[in-house]
Amino acid sequence: MDKIEIQDLDLFYGNFQALRKINLRMKAHEVTALIGPSGCGKSTLLKSINRMNDLIENCHIEGKILVDGKNIDDEDVNLLRKKVGMVFQKANLFPMSIYDNVAYGPKTHGIKDKKRLDEIVECSLKQAAIWEEVKNDLKKSALALSGGQQQRLCIARALAIEPDVLLMDEPTSALDPISTAKVEELILQLKENYTIVIVTHNMQQALRIADQTAFFLQGKVIEFDRTQKIFNDPKEKKTRDYITGRFG
Ligand SMILES: Nc1ncnc2c1ncn2[C@@H]1O[C@H](COP(=O)(O)OP(=O)(O)OP(=O)(O)O)[C@@H](O)[C@H]1O
Numbered sequence: 677m678d679k680i681e682i683q684d685l686d687l688f689y690g691n692f693q694a695l696r697k698i699n700l701r702m703k704a705h706e707v708t709a710l711i712g713p714s715g716c717g718k719s720t721l722l723k724s725i726n727r728m729n730d731l732i733e734n735c736h737i738e739g740k741i742l743v744d745g746k747n748i749d750d751e752d753v754n755l756l757r758k759k760v761g762m763v764f765q766k767a768n769l770f771p772m773s774i775y776d777n778v779a780y781g782p783k784t785h786g787i788k789d790k791k792r793l794d795e796i797v798e799c800s801l802k803q804a805a806i807w808e809e810v811k812n813d814l815k816k817s818a819l820a821l822s823g824g825q826q827q828r829l830c831i832a833r834a835l836a837i838e839p840d841v842l843l844m845d846e847p848t849s850a851l852d853p854i855s856t857a858k859v860e861e862l863i864l865q866l867k868e869n870y871t872i873v874i875v876t877h878n879m880q881q882a883l884r885i886a887d888q889t890a891f892f893l894q895g896k897v898i899e900f901d902r903t904q905k906i907f908n909d910p911k912e913k914k915t916r917d918y919i920t921g922r923f924g
């Protein structure tokens with residue numbers, strides 16, 4: 677069974693159809709990249725996977741998304757979001773300490789024991805490859821960190837609730853090459869334990885980290901295949917034109 681199955685998904689914002697008959701499958705412990713020009717529906721699809729679009733008035737969805745074989749619409753949304761964590765394009769930390777940012781999620785899920793929370797915070801920061809940089813400053817404001825550190829802290833915060841799936845929307849678009857390399861290395865480590873779906877505008881990044889890649893254009897998946905195939909021998913001319921930089 678695939679970890680995530682998207683079946684004939686149509687999504688409308690009012691009268692505007694943002695996604696058209698999307699069919700994608702994602703295996704556990706693989707990284708899937710969503711690529712395509714601005715406005716083609718990548719973030720919309722990513723947000724659908726943990727029902728973030730529920731919050732948008734007049735957003736209407738047809739078709740279905742299964743996670744672990746279960747229709748996500750039948751699941752409690754809080755449990756779904758515990759299982760399917762998300763990291764956004766811009767670091768969106770709370771104006772609190774580094775520690776409290778990471779402990780926040782586990783606390784809302786009912787973990788109160790201080791020792792247990794300490795363990796979760798340390799483990800999440802280690803997994804997000806930022807522990808060494810912040811271990812002596814856990815009480816410091818998260819907002820005092822650099823952009824690259826903040827983004828890794830966002831990843832730690834997402835990991836702290838122990839999801840199975842990690843959705844990442846352009847997690848490195850605001851980062852310098854060194855921080856980007858750190859986050860990419862991290863993603864390759866994380867896939868041992870998580871199923872990752874990442875939106876990126878960086879073709880080289882998709883090539884470096886993704887097992888499979890879906891190319892979107894105007895709400896449709898034009899081509900979906902193993903990453904090497906998409907980049908080295910795409911079936912569609914539109915895919916070739918996009919990845920060689922002819923448009924977008
Ligand atoms: N809340 C909303 N209400 C109405 N239309 C929306 C909403 N969110 C997105 N859209 C529209 O849906 C389409 C897809 O948007 P989406 O954000 O998914 O694109 P994207 O591929 O992530 O683009 P980018 O690369 O610029 O982030 C766009 O035409 C956008 O204007």
Ligand SMILES: [Mg+2]
Nearest residue numbers: 718719720875
């Ligand atoms: Mg987007």
